[in-house]
Amino acid sequence: MTNRGYVGGRLPEFPESFWTDSTVLPKFPRLDNDIHVDAVIVGGGITGITSAYLLANKGLKVAIVEADKLLNGTTGHTTAKVTAQHDLIYDELITNMGISRARLYYEANMEALNFIKKTIDQHQIDCDFSTQDAYMFATTEEYEQKIQKESKAYEKLNIDGELVDTIPLDIKVKNALIMKNQAQFHPIKYLKHLVQNITEKGGLIFENTIAVNVEKGTRPTVLTRDAGRVTADYVLACSHFPFYEGLGLYSTRMYADRSYVLAAKPKSKFPGGIFISADKPTRSLRSVTINGEEMVLIAGESHKTGQGIDTIKHYEALEDFGQQIFRLETIPYRWSAQDLTTLDKVPYIGAITSGQPNILIATGYRKWGMSNGTAAALLLCDTVLGEKNKFQKLYTPSRFYVNPSLKNFLVENANVVSHLIKGKIEMTNLNPSMLPNDEGAIISIKGERKGAYRDTEGRLHIVDTTCTHIGCEVEWNSGERTWDCPCHGSRFSYTGDVIEGPAEKPLQKYDYKMIDNLTSEDSGY
Known part of the structure; x- marks a missing residue:
């Protein structure tokens, strides 16, 4: 133990x-x-x-x-x-x-x-x-x-x-x-x-x-x-x-x-x-x-x-x-x-x-x-x-x-739609260079929404934030170091692998060295 x-x-x-x-x-x-x-x-x-x-x-x-x-x-x-x-x-x-x-x-x-x-x-x-x-x-x-x-x-x-x-x-x-x-x-x-x-x-x-x-x-x-x-x-x-x-x-x-x-x-x-x-x-x-x-x-x-x-x-x-x-x-x-x-x-x-x-x-x-x-x-x-x-x-x-199924069906699916739309229009000014070790966040790369986590040794892990179930945008869970979907509860590791469904496919991963606008501070990692 x-x-x-x-x-x-x-x-x-x-x-x-x-x-x-x-x-x-x-x-x-x-x-x-x-x-x-x-x-x-x-x-x-x-x-x-x-x-x-x-x-x-x-x-x-x-x-x-x-x-x-x-x-x-x-x-x-x-x-x-x-x-x-x-x-x-x-x-x-x-x-x-x-x-x-x-x-x-x-x-x-x-x-x-x-x-x-x-x-x-x-x-x-x-x-x-x-x-x-x-x-x-x-x-x-x-x-x-x-x-x-x-x-x-x-x-x-x-x-x-x-x-x-x-x-x-x-x-x-x-x-x-x-x-x-x-x-x-x-x-x-x-x-x-x-x-x-x-x-x-x-x-x-x-x-x-x-x-x-x-x-x-x-x-x-x-x-x-x-x-x-x-x-x-x-x-x-x-x-x-x-x-x-x-x-x-x-x-x-x-x-x-x-x-x-x-x-x-x-x-x-x-x-x-x-x-x-x-x-x-x-x-x-x-x-x-x-x-x-x-x-x-x-x-x-x-x-x-x-x-x-x-x-x-x-x-x-x-x-x-x-x-x-x-x-x-x-x-x-x-x-x-x-x-x-x-x-x-x-x-x-x-x-x-x-x-x-x-x-x-x-x-x-x-x-x-x-x-x-x-x-x-x-x-x-x-x-x-x-x-x-x-x-x-x-x-x-x-x-x-x-009662109560019809009411709850409408409420829950309205919630899904609201998060689907909200995730698509929300933007951020954060970029990878702003992330300290052992922190994750939604970042912007060339105007596109991505998810990034810098591990305890300084390595950067970047994923697409679009859930592979129906396309909602995942959010960072700092307590578990995971990406969680607000629509149907799919969860992914910081490297993008599926932890819980209904999603079956992992989040798309990106090699940070291939992303042009990373700062020189990041290029050494």
Whole structure:
């Protein structure tokens, strides 16, 4: 594990998740030939791995295709709460979908929690699993009233909850709503064991293999960027944002949010429980054990990808909050995560379109991927096996509720158009010579908008800022040193490589030595 010891006010220089840094995962080869399996699963996060585990244990031959490394995406950067308390959601679901479907949403997530617990008990997995009560609290009168409404929704849905006026933290609250017997764990330790089980059952896993398209048919084929093809009875797109949209137009039906996490050692003892504020900006808390010491995860500061303030300020805001509550001693880790939200806040899980029943997707978990992602795997498995599942209609991707879906569809796509236009007309007077080491910015070269980052050794990296998805202009993310698209959430490294979709192709790169108007100051680098 990396040796760290950052004191309050000194955030770690580079973002890295504790989950991924503390667990060594096996490595798997790139796919370089054509294969045939019963089910091919694109995406190596909690949904893909759990789906492969379930299907392999039913005797199916499965293959996982992962564009990067297993568990290096949203699953590896979660807060790892396993809960059905998903912010203020149940009163809204009752209003928009009715009591029966709101209850189904709760049941699906509780079944997922119980599946995780049962799997851990069955295999004796050491993954720091613990049962915790979940608290959602309000600090303002506006959100006090919303929590009261949510409490009434709990009563209508027969959810095991309790409305209280205090919480066991040094935070003055108006009220709080408890959901009993929820959980937390170390997600990578848990899923590492499932990966081992998959390979023992004959499952195939390929890393650094980018899936780009599907050839439809009775046995569809997943096409990869480099060479190999995977033909199967079923294709499961579990790649956070679906790598294949078909006619589902999912990029117009979801938006991407980023949020931030600190792992910090508090001077004050953490009381137990998992916490989230109803008020915005969100503040989320849970305990975690790092090198034998109890620490706290402080999360929140959500904003649409590519549309926030200087991202390092989000980390600083979380640190300020942590100092007020716990008096932080050290901050060994910081990281961020990206999540997708659907038009009605319920994930899309099932057949990508009614005409393609053997191509399945799972996406749009709205920051609650541990339970929603597991619920998705359980539903996808039943679909592949031809078994009935009572949650199918709730999650079907083809659903469309006029309220709120129509309103949100218009709002989100108007937002895309505004950023598309804004990015094209915005100009800058910065040129490469103005960039100090370890800073990036939008620059102007011969009147054209480019993106530039000068690394810690003074080397300049220049890319075209036009996102390769639909042509929006990316923005610099200083906290992660990435280029982020404000339209649909695509993210690229400072060298232009794709980190997150829906974009599939990298940003165009430029050799700075070939650009005429670089100053002599730059010519030596």
